[in-house]
Amino acid sequence: MTITVVTYPTLPDGLISPCWAWVIDDNQWRLGGHAQGSAKVTELPAVLDALRITANEGRALRIVLQDQLLAEHLADLRQQSGSRKTLGDPEHSLMEAIARETVGREVEFAWVGSTDSAATTSRPWLFVANSRQNEASEAVQASTDLRHEIVGLETSLLSAESRNDVERLEQMIHHDFYEIGRTGRYWERDDVIRVLNTIPDQIQGVAFDRVVELAPGVAHVRFRTEDALGTVHRSSIWMREGDHWQQRYHQGTPDTQAS
Template sequence: MTIVAAADGSALGNPGPAGWAWYVDENTWAAGGWPRATNNQGELMAVIDLLDSTAHLDDDLRILCDSQYVINAVTKWMPGWKRKGWRKADGKPVLNRELLERLDRATMGRRYTFEWVKGHAGHELNEAADVRARAVATAYQNGSPIPIGPGWPGRGDETRRAEYGDLTAPVVPAGPAASVAPAAVELDLFGEDDVLDAPDDREQVMLLERELLSPAVRADSSRVAAILHPDFEEIGSSGRIWSRDAIVNELAGEDTESADIEVLGCEVLAQDAVLLTARTSDTRGSALRSSLWLRVDGRWRLRFHQGTPEA
C-alpha cells in the first residue's frame, strides 16, 4: 500500500507567524507552527511530522510537495552537506540545520518518494494542506487557538497536544480571498542553494511581482524590504527616483487597493537576471510596469522598477 499525502508550509511575513500541515484526507491531517519562522522552515517541518506520524506503518509514502527547496535538500544536497559538516560549497553553514538533521533522521529506513506539485494551482491535496498551514499562521497572528488537526488515526499525539492543546476543529477557508491564487504573503522563496531552469525562474519572478501588488504585503515593511534589492531604485510616474528605504517607508503609510496584473513579457536576460513587463489596473486606471529582477544569494530581488500611467 502507498500512502499519498501533501505537505506544505506558510509564513505571514517570511519570517513571521508560520504554520505547517500535512494532509491525507478530512480525517487524517495534522498542523502546527510557531509565532515566528520562515516559509522554508514550515515546509521542512510539514514533511518531518508526516514522516514521524507514519513511522509505525510499513507502507510506501508518496509526498506531494510544492517546495523545490525541500525536495532538493533531501534528494540532491543533503549528502554533500553532511560530508562537509553541514556546510555549503562556499563554506557557509547550511540554513535550517536542526530541521534538516531531523528530516535526515526521519527518512532513514523509510520507503518514500517526492512528487513536486505546483502550488496554488488547484491540486486538491496541496490546497488542503496549504489552507491548514495558513490557518495556523493566521491563528498565531491573531492570537486565536491553533487548529492542529486529528493527526494519524489510532496514533497517540501526546507531544503535539501538550504543545497546542486538544484543538481538532475543522479548518475552513476564511471567505473567497482564501482561494485566490497565489496567496502572496505565503509565497515559497527557494533556498539559497536552488539553481532553477529558466521557466521556473520566470514563474518565480511573476509570482513575486504579483506579491508586491498585494495590499497585505505592501503594508508589511519587513516583507517589502526582503523582496527589494539593497540597491533598489524606482522611477515613479512623476519622474522621482525612489530608493528602497524611501519606497518601504512610503508604502507603510499608504492605503493601497488590490490591482489586477497582466504579464506582457518575462525575459531571461542572463542566468541571474529577468526582465518583466506588465500592465496593472485598479480604480485609478492602468499603468505599464517594467521590472528588473536579479538573483542574489539564491533569491530573487527587485533591482529596478519603472511604472508609466497609460493614457
Template structure:
C-alpha cells in the first residue's frame, strides 16, 4: 500500500508564529508549530514528522504531496552534496535549517518515498487540508490559544491533543534552540543555497515523480539564469509604501523599491511586497514562482538599473498594470507588472520581461 499525504507549513510574518501539518485524511493527520519560525522550517518539519509518524510501517511507500520546491530539492537533490561538504554550501557558507535536514536525512534511511509537487492555494484537497491545519497552529501561537494537533498515524503511541503554546516537544517540532539559531528567512524557498539555483535555468524541472530510496544521487548545479524581475538597477527609490499622491504613484514607488538590491536582500520587506501567488514569465519563457524567485534574489540581488516608466493604468478598482523600460548592463527590456490591492496593501502579483533587440 502507498501512503499518500500532503505536507505543508505556514509562518505568519515569516519569520513569525509558525505551524506545520501533514494530512492523509480527516482521521489521519498531525500538526504542530513554534512561537517563531519560517515557512521553510514548517515545510521541512511536516515532512520530517510524516516520516517519523510512519516509521512503524517502513514497508509502506510514502507519496508526499508538497508545494515547496525548496523542500523537494533539499531532500531529493541537494542533501548528499551538502553532507559531503560538511553541511556547507558550495561557497563554504553553512546550510540553513541544518538541524531539520540532518533529522530528515536520518529518517529517510531505508524508506521508499516519492515527492509530487503540487501548486499551493490551487484547490488541491489534500494540500488545502494540510495548509489549513498548519495555518491554524500558526494562528494559535499568534493569538495565544490552543490548536488541535490531530489524531496522528494509526499505530503510533501519540494520541491527538492540543498543541501546547509554551514548549517544544516531539509533537511540535524541533527544539526552541534549533529554531532560535536560524537566521530570519521568508517565503517557501527563501533559504536558498548555491545548488538551489538549478531551479532558475531555461529548463523546466518536473517534480511529478521525484523518487527517493534514502540513497539519492546528487545532481550538480546547472547553469544559473538570472531572473528577469529586478535585474540590474542603479536608481535609488524611497523605501516604503506610498509617498505618492495616487495609487498609481504608489505602485511606481513600490516597483522601484523592489528594484533595489538592499530591498531584494531583505526577505522580510520583499515578502510584504510580493503577493503570495506571485508568478513571473522570464525572458526565456520560464515561469517562476515566488519561492523560486526569492531563492535566487537572496543569493544574487543584482544591481539597480535605470527605469523609464511608460504607463501606470488602473484596470480595475484593485488592479494596476505598470509598464516600463529598464536599462542595465545586459541591455534594455520592456517590462509589465500587475499590482493588486491585497488586504489594504499593494502587492506585486505578476511580472513579465521581454528583452529589446
C-alpha cells in the first residue's frame, strides 16, 4: 500500500512562515517548521520528519512535494546520482539525512503538479493539508499575540507610571511572587511592591530577546536592561490568573562581562 505525503513550505495566506505540514489522511498528519531558509530548506525537514515517523510502517511510501526541482533531486538521490552537488550546504546536510532514512525502504518522490482550485477540490489530501496549514497560521499568530502581551506587561513594570500605582502593582504581581535581585538578595511580594513604589524610573534601555509559553497560562520572558549601574540580564515567569497575567518570579543578574 502506498502512503501519500504532502509537504508545504509556505502558509496559504502567503506570509513567510516557518511552518510546514505533511499529511497522509485526516488522522495522520504533522506540523513543524524551520526558522529560516529557502523553500527547499523548509520542505526538506518535512520530508525527513515524514520518513522518521513512518519508519516502522513497513509499506511503500510515496512523498509528494510542492517544489518540482527538489522532487527531481530526491528522485535522483534514490539512484545515487550526483544531483546533490547542485544544492547548498544546508540542503546537502538534510539530503544526506534523508538518504540514510531511505536505506532498505521502498520510497518514491514525486511533484504535486497543478494545485489550482479544481485540482484541490478533487484531492481530499490537499484539502486536509490546507486546513492543517490554517491551524498552524493561527498557532503562530497566538504565539505573536502572547509575546506582545507579555512584553507589554514587563515594560509596564519598568515604568514610573505603573510603579506609582500600588493597586496596579498588586494586580500584576502574584501573591506567591519572589525575586532574586541583581545583588543576590531575595525579595518577596510585599517588599517588592513597597520598593517599586518608592524608587524612580532608572532604566535607560531595555531589549527583549525571548518569550516562550512553557505551558498553557505560563510564560517565560528573557530580556536585558541598562541603567547607570550597568547591564542586567533578566528573567521572569508570568502566570495567567483568571483574566490577568501576573508575574510569579523574577531574577536579575549583572553582566560582569559588559564593557
